[in-house]
Amino acid sequence: MALTRAEEVMYSSGAHPRHRHAPEFEEGVAFMFGEYVPVEQAGVPITDTGFMQADGTYDVVSVSKGMFFRLEDHLDRFERGCDLFRMRNPYSRQQMREICENLVRLSGFQDAYVWYGVTRGQMPHTDRNDVNLYECQFYAFVIPYLFIADDQMREKGLALHVSQSYIRIPEHAVDPRAKNFHWMDLKLSLFEARDKGHDWSVLLDVDGNLTECPGANIFFIKDGRICTPANGCLEGITRLATFELAKEVGLELEVGRFHVSALEAADEIFLTSTAGGIIPVGSLGGKPIASNRENAYTRRMHDLYWTKRWAGWHGTPVAYD
Template identity: 35%
Template sequence: MSADYTSGAAWMNAKVIPISDAKISVFDWGLTRSDITYDVVHVWDGAFFRLDDYLDRFMASMGKLRMDVGMERAEIRAALIDMVATSGLTSAYVSMVASRGTPIVAGTRDPRACNNHFYAWAVPFVWVIPQDVAKRGAHISLAEDARRIPINSVDPTVKNYHWGDMTAALFQALDAGYDTTVLLDHDGCVTEGPGFNIFAVVDGTVVTPKSGMLEGITRKTVMEICAELGIPCEARDIPKDVFLSADEVFTATTAGGPVAVTRVNERILGNDATGAITERIIKTYWDWHTRTDLNLKVTYK
């Protein structure tokens, strides 16, 4: 009987298994201490988009956390491709994970005394901002009470599961009727939202925070699109008042690409419609999914 990958697949211990069979130990520090890093790449229309960029960031994150999962970059790349090819998923959300692992000596507090390990999983494509919301434009709140974890406490350039601040801000936003939220740092500047980078159009220039957030691959793609289209774009600090008075706002995420924001707090942007600059960027982003230099076609099994 063939395996059922309808709900997704996982790569563990050098083999592909149905995602329902994927398990880690309850003693794994990835679970008990959030001592873990991961990255997410998407597959669209049977092809990985910018896979090597995501692998570069994943390898850098493992280096910063002093993790060694016993696999070279090429082996991790091959595992991801094999998993998707086996799953049959032509549009997928694909996660690669490195965990500190289970302590070799029970009860140890020494992070060097753990068996680091790699695993991966793929599920049908996930939209961080649902498609119906993206179509009408997202309504977001600028969180006031929950501030982003300081960068000297948790490095936001290492993709991580430290979501306590984001979860608190999400509860506040959802309870107030918003779709999602964006957090400020302790200096009152915009950082990022739960699972996405943020952009604003200010006096004709596309701006995005320069610190306090994950340096997203979709963020990088948007900045490259702006360069190609001749749209001024820069990374800089964005104070709260500047963000709240922006002409356009949009999010950027692997799980759905750029998405227009049409309301921030009580303010309606652009007559409650996608702005002209945002619309050009969104169209170009999806057009780039046909570029052979950015896409890796999967040969399915």
């Protein structure tokens, strides 16, 4: 049976029609310096250290069928990220909820990608090394929901490449548990994968253990066990959701340290991300997945993820106008 065509449901089936919105918010809405503005007009000051030095942390929460998914989990993770990077969020938790809801309400999108982040702001004129002198800045925006892999790619399964040229930055350099602007290893590994004719990449640590992928966590299934790295990766919210789905389909969960050879011997492989949910992998390094069982568990969890979300699972409804 074909996978749930989430992109088609969102954009062409007419099932989730866009709500009323002002014409200036056609492309999306941003929030900065206390105001809501058209997304294409929003720009970060060039001297903001978020831009200059990747000095920031952020999060992305999605909305589908007019409901945020696991909003409180995203806000928790963001708070942890601010603490890890010693950032002071100028907005309270309740204000954050209101900003996120206002963005989606103003955009009218029923399926949306909501980004919010805090940077350390401008360098102080006096002592640049005093963390307390910085005035952190908050930015946020909403655009239509984004997929790492469209309906066709998810149906076929991504062609995954284990990066040969890059490793994931070690956790004692930039802690991946705080969502951060350090994307160079991820991006270069993606370009490397594309150069070799693959769709997406996965990065290892210095010892050859699995870490994560650009914008996604990695899972594999072997003999009824579902496995994902414990360290060296973001504690993804879709990963968290997958832990629940794995239980529902009868898989035993193992969160640990896995050498890349375990991936090569896997029965099924998939990625998880707010940008597209559960994303099946069809080949690794150009070879079909070992003992491919048609990605049976992955496909079930993929469909469960969407049907449950659209039925309100961990959902917070948006109050549209």
